[in-house]
Amino acid sequence: MRALDISVVGATGVVGTALIKLLEKSEIAVDRLRLFASSSGARQLKFRDQTYLVEALRDIRNIDDTKTDIAFFSAGGDVSAVWGPRFASQGALVIDNSNAFRMRPDVPLIVPQVNACSLTVRPPSGIVANPNCSTIQLVRALRPLIATFGVNQVLLTTYQAASGVGRRGINELEDGAEAWLKGSTRPAAESFPVSLAFNVIPQIGEISSEGVALEERKLVQESRKIFGMPRLQLTATCVRVPVKTCHSEAVYVEFDDHVRLEQVHELLANEPGVRLYADEIRDGYPTPRFLGGPAYVHVGRVRVNPENPRGLWMWVVADNVQVGAALNALLIAQLVIANNLMDET
Numbered sequence: 001m002r003a004l005d006i007s008v009v010g011a012t013g014v015v016g017t018a019l020i021k022l023l024e025k026s027e028i029a030v031d032r033l034r035l036f037a038s039s040s041g042a043r044q045l046k047f048r049d050q051t052y053l054v055e056a057l058r059d060i061r062n063i064d065d066t067k068t069d070i071a072f073f074s075a076g077g078d079v080s081a082v083w084g085p086r087f088a089s090q091g092a093l094v095i096d097n098s099n100a101f102r103m104r105p106d107v108p109l110i111v112p113q114v115n116a117c118s119l120t121v122r123p124p125s126g127i128v129a130n131p132n133c134s135t136i137q138l139v140r141a142l143r144p145l146i147a148t149f150g151v152n153q154v155l156l157t158t159y160q161a162a163s164g165v166g167r168r169g170i171n172e173l174e175d176g177a178e179a180w181l182k183g184s185t186r187p188a189a190e191s192f193p194v195s196l197a198f199n200v201i202p203q204i205g206e207i208s209s210e211g212v213a214l215e216e217r218k219l220v221q222e223s224r225k226i227f228g229m230p231r232l233q234l235t236a237t238c239v240r241v242p243v244k245t246c247h248s249e250a251v252y253v254e255f256d257d258h259v260r261l262e263q264v265h266e267l268l269a270n271e272p273g274v275r276l277y278a279d280e281i282r283d284g285y286p287t288p289r290f291l292g293g294p295a296y297v298h299v300g301r302v303r304v305n306p307e308n309p310r311g312l313w314m315w316v317v318a319d320n321v322q323v324g325a326a327l328n329a330l331l332i333a334q335l336v337i338a339n340n341l342m343d344e345t
């Protein structure tokens with residue numbers, strides 16, 4: 001495989017920084033790397049013993065500057081909507097972390113462990129979308145169970161970390177906690193609807209006229225697209241919690257058939273990238289603050305509903321920045337390379 005030209009847009013953000021670290025450790029050979037952010041500000045980043053200057057995306061004047069083999073976008077939906085197609089039009093395979101293209105029919109929405117089969121040809125748009133962070137960990141835990149037992153419905157509540165809204169979310173949580181401890185009763189809230197420190201907030205994203213928040217709609221639509229099940233019954237309440245990183249989900253699945261706990265354990269234990277905590281006394285259960293193994297989807301508290309042998313509860317925790325964004329994007333890039341989907345014209 002030849003060494004590739006790679007661009008990272010949003011290189012200084014929470015996801016971009018994590019992605020650059022993963023790319024650095026990967027086996028992907030990089031010939032030329034360009035790093036973009038909102039401004040240049042003389043910022044430098046290290047990558048494989050070389051120092052790179054961060055460039056301002058808006059300073060690109062020449063369309064030739066968007067020519068690259070793979071362009072990772074992690075700079076928000078507005079930036080992706082404008083710049084993603086520009087990079088793609090110059091031959092780049094764009095891997096986009098934002099919400100800009102996920103539901104477009106000409107853009108595959110990919111979780112490599114679940115639907116790699118949807119990325120065997122180069123998409124006509126030149127864009128591949130990375131799902132929302134809460135969707136990725138959910139579909140990765142559900143995949144072996146739905147494939148084995150069929151599914152009637154999925155109900156879940158999420159407990160999502162501050163880093164889900166990027167660096168400003170982490171800063172606001174830390175500042176808010178400090179202010180609260182110093183006696184401020186109403187610390188500032190800009191990244192969240194109300195102050196998150198010592199609080200939980202039952203709203204992530206704008207609430208529709210039907211009362212459903214954007215994050216809840218994304219979970220439904222994206223899960224349906226990834227599984228190729230347009231009528232999948234799934235409903236969620238998404239909650240922001242005062243945790244720095246790692247999203248947790250309490251997931252209830254009602255299958256078509258009765259389930260046996262031993263078989264569920266076997267399926268989850270054998271699922272690549274899933275770490276099962278089968279026995280609470282021996283293994284405990286995953287919690288966001290003490291999660292080891294940021295590349296895994298951690299599943300604990302697995303139990304069949306004593307009132308309904310088709311119902312199963314599980315507690316699913318994963319690093320939203322790694323599993324939910326940067327790692328998934330890198331795995332998509334590896335799939336693109338393995339399937340030879342770069343534009344070679």
Ligand SMILES: NC(=O)c1ccc[n+]([C@@H]2O[C@H](COP(=O)([O-])OP(=O)(O)OC[C@H]3O[C@@H](n4cnc5c(N)ncnc54)[C@H](OP(=O)(O)O)[C@@H]3O)[C@@H](O)[C@H]2O)c1
Binds near residue numbers: 015077097163
């Ligand atoms: N955080 C997560 O858990 C997560 C998970 C899944 C998907 N995502 C998605 O990933 C994207 C990035 O999220 P994040 O958490 O990394 O956010 P973040 O920490 O706020 O970082 C945003 C990045 O985008 C850059 N940027 C902002 N405006 C720009 C512009 N006009 N032109 C060029 N670059 C610009 C910023 O550069 P400056 O440093 O110059 O401001 C920074 O590098 C978002 O679309 C988000 O929805 C995030």
